[in-house]
Structures are given as structure tokens and as C-alpha cells.
Amino acid sequence: MLSEDGQKQAKLNAEAITGIKVDSPKSNSLSRAVQTTGKIEKAASLEIESVEGLREMKYGEIVCDENGNMGLIEASRNSHLPGGAAL
Numbered sequence: 001m002l003s004e005d006g007q008k009q010a011k012l013n014a015e016a017i018t019g020i021k022v023d024s025p026k027s028n029s030l031s032r033a034v035q036t037t038g039k040i041e042k043a044a045s046l047e048i049e050s051v052e053g054l055r056e057m058k059y060g061e062i063v064c065d066e067n068g069n070m071g072l073i074e075a076s077r078n079s080h081l082p083g084g085a086a087l
Contacts, residue, residue, distance in 0.1 A: 002035045010036040014043030022046060028054040 002010065017040070025048040027037040037048040064070050 002032055006032065006036065007039070010039040011043065014040040017046075018044045025049065026051050026054060028056065030055075 013036070025037075025046055027033045027048050027050055029050045029052050034050060037050070040046060041048050062070055
């Protein structure tokens with residue numbers, strides 16, 4: 001079940017993408033993702049494909065400096081990208 005914050009975030013995400021052309025939206029099949037995508041589908045008139053095996057991964061924190069340059073910090077030495085490549 002989505003928390004109150006999760007429900008608010010789902011609504012905000014739906015509002016943010018309303019009117020944006022999305023070719024093939026995908027989501028993982030975890031229950032909170034299914035709940036989130038259901039709210040987005042309804043609000044943004046989209047059909048989002050649930051993909052079994054697609055999971056969230058955290059490789060660190062994305063940061064942006066004052067010039068707009070983005071980078072990744074706090075990546076774990078044990079993080080591996082799909083296909084076996086390591087960070």
C-alpha cells in the first residue's frame with residue numbers, strides 16, 4: 001500500500017507528465033510501482049507496461065553543481081550494472 005507521501009508523489013508525477021508524449025512507458029511489477037503507475041495511467045491517460053524482473057537499483061546519488069554539471073557520488077564498490085559491468 002502506498003504511503004500518504006507516495007500517493008502525493010504519484011499524483012505530482014502524473015501532473016508533471018500530462019501532455020508529454022511518451023512512446024513506451026515501463027514500470028516494475030512490485031506492488032507499490034503498480035499502485036503508482038495506476039494513478040499515473042488514470043491521470044495522464046497513459047498505458048504503462050509492467051515488466052517482470054525490472055527492479056530499482058541504486059548506484060549512488062546524482063548531484064548537480066552550480067553550472068548544471070551532473071555527477072554520481074556515493075557509489076558502492078559492490079554495485080554492478082546489468083550485464084556484469086562494475087562501477
